Amino acid sequence: DVADLPGVPEWLPDHLRDDGIEELYPPQAEAVEAGVTEGENLVASIPTASGKTLIAELAMLSSVARGGKALYIVPLRALASEKQADFEEFEQYGLDIGVSTGNYESEGGWLADKDIVVATSEKVDSLVRNDAPWIEDLTCVVTDEVHLVDDGERGPTLEVTLAKLRRLNPDLQTVALSATIGNAEALATWLDAGLVDSDWRPIELQKGVHYGQALHLEDGSQQRLSVQNNEKQTAAIVRDTLEDDGSTLVFVNSRRNAEAAAGRLANTVRPHLSTEERDQLADIAEEIRDVSDTETSDELADAVADGAAFHHAGLSRGHRELVEEAFRDRLVKVVCATPTLAAGVNTPSRRVVVRDWRRYDGSAGGMAPLSVLEVHQMMGRAGRPGLDPYGEAVLIASSHDEVDELFERYVWADPEPVRSKLAAEPALRTHILATVASGFARSREGLLEFLEQTLYASQTDDSSQLERVVDDVLTYLQRNDFLEIEAGELDATSLGHTVSRLYLDPMSAAEIVDGLRDWERGASDSTSASGSPAETPAEAPADSGFTTASELAEEANGSDDPDRDPDDISALGLFHLVSRTPDMYQLYLRSGDREEYEMELFEREEELLGPTPSEFEEGRFEDWLSALKTARLLEDWATEVDEATITERYGVGPGDIRGKVETAQWLLGAAESLASEVDLDAARAISEARIRVEHGVREELVDLAGVRGVGRKRARRLFQAGITDRAQLRDADKAVVLAALRGRRKTAENVLESAGHRDPSMEGVEPAPDVSVDLD
Ligand code: ADP
Known part of the structure; x- marks a missing residue:
């Protein structure tokens, strides 16, 4: 009965009854018996729709009732808003709920006052890297869909993040919710947790x-x-x-x-x-x-x-x-x-x-x-x-x-067991740098000891594989100037700290820094330092008789032009640079695309940063072309091509455009920080490319599109009406603005207000006739 729950706030039973919950479902009751409302660790492996959310709520609410603070980790951003809506029901009892999505760089100081914080594992990882002070105040962490530690791409982040949270707060209550899996007890062992492993469902x-x-x-x-x-x-x-x-x-x-x-x-x-x-x-x-x-x-x-x-x-x-x-x-x-x-x-x-x-x-x-x-x-x-x-x-x-x-x-089959995917190089590259940069480990031994707290370590008897990858990664990080190793001590360089805080894959950072340096040097004599040790590209046969694309590139880029002006870097060049990093999901080349983008490459190679890989390096060349296709999409967006044309041209959905644009924005922002970190003078070109992709506008609209409420279409209309920047908008003739915004008074008022117009009111203003005719 919901009246008999130890440790929960006194308003909870009535609240649950109002929601039609009189009694706990059997797995929920088991969780309470296992002490979930009294600070005990718990792994609950139960079927979809069998009431996992309530188990999470019982844990978090009782922890908060004891004066604590709870964190709920979701696997997808889309789920963050759904959980936020669920938990906001508790605001009527004086609890504060916060959701942290958005930028990776911030430390989310405003979350310090929240009782319950909802975030993705990537976001939590980034908050830890940026030393969010409130992380140490956490008393309870709930992980939703913890079986996703099995996911090669995102699992390791969850694993490492949980290990870090638990090391920072040794008394932290850890609750992990999972779909039914084959080896729930392995998760429970890893997290020193009690286990509820049930097939019970509320409906047949x-x-x-x-x-x-x-x-x-x-x-x-x-x-x-x-x-x-x-x-x-x-x-x-x-x-x-x-x-x-x-x-x-x-x-x-x-x-x-x-x-x-x-x-x-x-x-x-x-x-x-x-x-x-x-x-x-x-x-x-x-x-x-x-x-x-x-x-x-x-x-x-x-x-x-x-x-x-x-x-x-x-x-x-x-x-x-x-x-x-x-x-x-x-x-x-x-x-x-x-x-x-x-x-x-x-x-x-x-x-x-x-x-x-x-x-x-x-x-x-x-x-x-x-x-x-x-x-x-x-x-x-x-x-x-x-x-x-x-x-x-x-x-x-x-x-x-x-x-x-x-x-x-x-x-009739049972679900597969969940297995850690941590011992892979791409995952460890980023997590080892972050672990060292945020002081969780200061030596190779310390690092291995930290990794002992992961699911991976609890699932293997043979630590040699992990040690081998760790050593490869340390070599890579050192060679690219992210880490220093001196007398057995590991230390992140200033660049390494920046990369960790920016939440970049070190390989992305290396690609960006190398690309920008190549540009400065004129690219003729460059040797790229990026690329992981395991992926050293094969050289093209020297006597093959063909002129390779990279040879062409060297001719084109020319050694007689050693110091090119960083302001001349084109937006396409920068879009291509960030699109070829492992942090960008590139567009696939569909059949027929290859020829098209080879042509494109031939025409625009001079704009790209760094030498084009040879066609004999199949993988890298293909990657270069996919990055070019992705960069072309971003360029279309940043030259005001409309959404419908882009979706058709690249075979993507509108959500994909948004995704690419957001990633490019983030990576270009990071590129700006990296450029200043290593004293490269490209900040202006990068910042302009970033603003253009953010708003989806050509150069001349960068200033206008930044005014709140304006956006790409309205900026273009204002521009066509002769208002070309923010200052002009501030002093503009209201009739012209109204006409340019197609007679929408409310919009016009908002726009003028955010531009700082003396008197934004549109009362009695009529649209200027010539402008509107001109536009339509
Ligand atoms: P899961 O997260 O396990 O997929 P949910 O937590 O979303 O499942 O629960 C599914 C539904 O069951 C929700 O609508 C919830 O309100 C309801 N529910 C949960 N616990 C109980 C209970 N003890 N009695 C009645 N309904 C419940």
Whole structure:
């Protein structure tokens, strides 16, 4: 009973009852018995939608009630806002909630007064690197989706961050929440924690496989579920669910497939909608179109008008939220999603269809099956407690044999064990530098001792692999001037400290510094110091008889031009420089792209910083071209090409443009700091490129677009009306401004106010006629 919880604030039982929670679910009760409300460490490995959030809340609220401060670590930024909304319910009882996303460099001083802070593991890592003083006040840390330590890219950060937090605060309560995994006890051992390992679910879940005209269920029964003429299996299931007034979540393996499936399933849903639903959906479709003016936006709006939607990481946040809300309100009847949705966003539905159980995996060189863990997480979204009698999760088989295979592989299978991915060079490169820079270790032995506190160490008996990678990384960091080793003492250089605080991969920093230096030197005699020791590129055969691209580059860059003016570095050159760092996700080269970007490279090679790799270095040359494609996207954005054209030209979604732009902004900001750190005189060119990419404008609009409320389109209109900078805007003729802003009074007033106009009021002002005619 919620009345019998030790250690929680006295208002909590009533609050829970108001939310319809009278009794704890069994795994929650186990967690309380294990002392989660009394400061004990806990690992809870329980199925999706079985009430993990409440376990987190019990831990955090009781810790805060004892005068402490709690941190909740989320795996995705998208989840931070959802958790923030959850926890803000407690503000009525005087608690303060803070969310830390945004810039990596800041130490988030304002979070010092918060009782509960929500942040991603990367953000927490960066706060530790920047010595956020309040980190030492933490008494409780909760990690959501801790099984993601298994993720090669992001897992090590979570692992190292937890180890650092626990070392800084030896009494810290650590609570780790996980999906059901094969080795929860390993996580518990690592974190010195009690364990709740349960399969309990609040609503019954039936897993099954559809083939032919039947749904084969795990209890051995079969349901007739017939596929009509020309209908796909997924459509048949969606239709069957609709006939029972239920909704379906369909998981597919790519964005494009999600979009295509939603478009097709709209036809299935449309006949089932009532007039009233159609009207409401039409309104939501309009809101979706208002979010952005792109093909994706149009496609989504069209599907939503018919009660179907797609959901993937290429959507903007506004789109995602509208889709999730409409699905929860049962207006949208089917959502086709890529697996990102399964990871956390709370969108249960009557049925889940896992349509694709393979996805493209670059490292496997083709299609590879999804993990059991992932498929179970998707399946776990089926069934809404209190609303549905039970949930059904269905895999789709395309042959009779596949029915058996899918039962074996997923329905009856146990999830895989989670394994640390720390002992890999890219991960350790960045974490070893940070660990030394923030004083967690001062010698090689100290470093190894610190790494002993990671999951990796607790999972291996053989420490030689880790030692080997550590030594390689130390050599790399020393060679690139990030670390000094003297008489066994490790010390970060000033550059090393900067890199750690900027949250850069040291290899990115090396690439940027080398690129800028190359430019200054005229590039003719450069030898690049970047590149990891394990990845020393193969040289082109010296006598091959071909002129390589890098030889051409040397000719083009010319030794007769030793000291080029840093102000001449083009925006494209800088965009390319940051796009080839490991911190930027580059665009892929699609078929046909290679020729196009080789041409582009030939034409614009002089603008790029550093020597072009030879075509014989397959990997590096390819990488160089992908970076060029990415840089071209950024350049288009920074020359005011509209969003719709960019999405089409590069085959990306609007969310991808935002992602690239934000990353470029961050990396260019970091490049500015690095340039001044190593006394390179390129700050002006970099800063201009950064502002251009931030606002998506050409050079001449940099000043105007920086005025709050202006942005790229309005800046261009003002410019065309003869207002070319902030100072002119401040003293502008209001009639001209109003006309340039298409008669929108409120906007015009806001813009004039932020520019510092004496009297921004638009009352009685009429738009100047000649300007508006000119514009339209
Ligand atoms: P998870 O994080 O494990 O995926 P959630 O914490 O989001 O799951 O919980 C799923 C739903 O169950 C939420 O809507 C929550 O309000 C509800 N819930 C949690 N605990 C209880 C309980 N003890 N009694 C009734 N409902 C509960």
